[in-house]
Amino acid sequence: MKLFGKWELDEIEIHDPGMEMYITLNPIIYSGGRHSKQQFHKSEISIVERLVNKMMRKGQNTGKKQKAYNIVMGAFDIIHERTEENPVQVLINAIENAGQREETVRLKYGGISVPKAVDTAPQRRVDCALMFITRGANLAAFKKRRSIEECLANEIIAASKDEVRSYSVGKKGEKERIAKAAR
Numbered sequence: 001m002k003l004f005g006k007w008e009l010d011e012i013e014i015h016d017p018g019m020e021m022y023i024t025l026n027p028i029i030y031s032g033g034r035h036s037k038q039q040f041h042k043s044e045i046s047i048v049e050r051l052v053n054k055m056m057r058k059g060q061n062t063g064k065k066q067k068a069y070n071i072v073m074g075a076f077d078i079i080h081e082r083t084e085e086n087p088v089q090v091l092i093n094a095i096e097n098a099g100q101r102e103e104t105v106r107l108k109y110g111g112i113s114v115p116k117a118v119d120t121a122p123q124r125r126v127d128c129a130l131m132f133i134t135r136g137a138n139l140a141a142f143k144k145r146r147s148i149e150e151c152l153a154n155e156i157i158a159a160s161k162d163e164v165r166s167y168s169v170g171k172k173g174e175k176e177r178i179a180k181a182a183r
Contacts (some may be wrong), residue, residue, distance in 0.1 A: 001027040003048060003088060004073050007077050007080075016096045018122040021149060023047050023092065043123055044045070047095070048072065048088065050126075054134040059142075074149035075137075079157060087156075093100035094159035097130050098168035099125030115182035128170065133159060136167025 003009055009025045026046035044049070055061055055068035083090055104115045107137035120128070133155050138153035158166035164173070 003027045003029075004076065006024065006133065007076065007086055007088050009088060012092060014092055014096075014100075019096060019099065019126055022123045022126045030065070039080070040123065041129075042062075044127075047091065047126075047152045051091065051130055052133070054130045057134065059138060071148050071152060074147075075152040078150060079154035082153070082157060084120065090160045091156055094133060094156045095126060095129040096166070097162045098129035098159045098166070098172050100128055100172045100175045100179075101125070102176050104175075104179050104182045118180040129159075129172075132168035132171045136171075139167060 009027060012025055014020045014023055022043040024046055026045055026049075028046055028051050029052060031045050031049060045053075052065065052068045052072050055071055056063060056065060061068050061071070079085075079087040079090050100120050102117055103120050105118055106113045107116050108114075134152070136155045136159075137148060137152035140146065140155065141148040144151075155168060157167060159168045161168055164170060
């Protein structure tokens with residue numbers, strides 16, 4: 001089976017061994033929330049469906065899965081036109097580049113809160129990368145003439161090339177800089 005009836009999922013490579021277990025490549029886009037019962041079962045949902053679900057967050061798309069599905073499908077068409085690559089591979093590369101490796105937590109020592117740098121779990125890296133990508137696309141399209149599909153495609157392409165102009169790569173760098181200062 002093919003994703004959206006167009007894209008093969010057999011030739012997709014995941015280069016980050018830590019994230020490999022948490023990125024699932026299924027052509028099924030609508031699971032109906034079967035995996036939402038427990039915390040770690042969300043990694044069994046297709047990565048494209050998780051992107052669709054993240055597109056439904058905040059704003060005009062809240063709860064409109066078909067609209068979010070069409071946005072992602074249109075963005076994948078734009079990505080294929082611009083890069084001549086499989087858009088799912090470009091999305092995987094973007095997730096690998098946009099996922100932060102380190103973050104900070106607050107520890108309390110006798111009434112004083114001190115930031116401490118900790119490694120980020122692979123599943124959280126995937127979640128944060130998807131959140132940063134969709135938030136960057138929403139911010140780029142908000143009150144602008146460009147469509148959300150075009151903004152999502154631009155964000156995914158820029159993140160896959162690890163460009164600093166990408167919102168998601170910039171946020172990742174910001175979080176890692178703060179963690180480096182808290183070591």
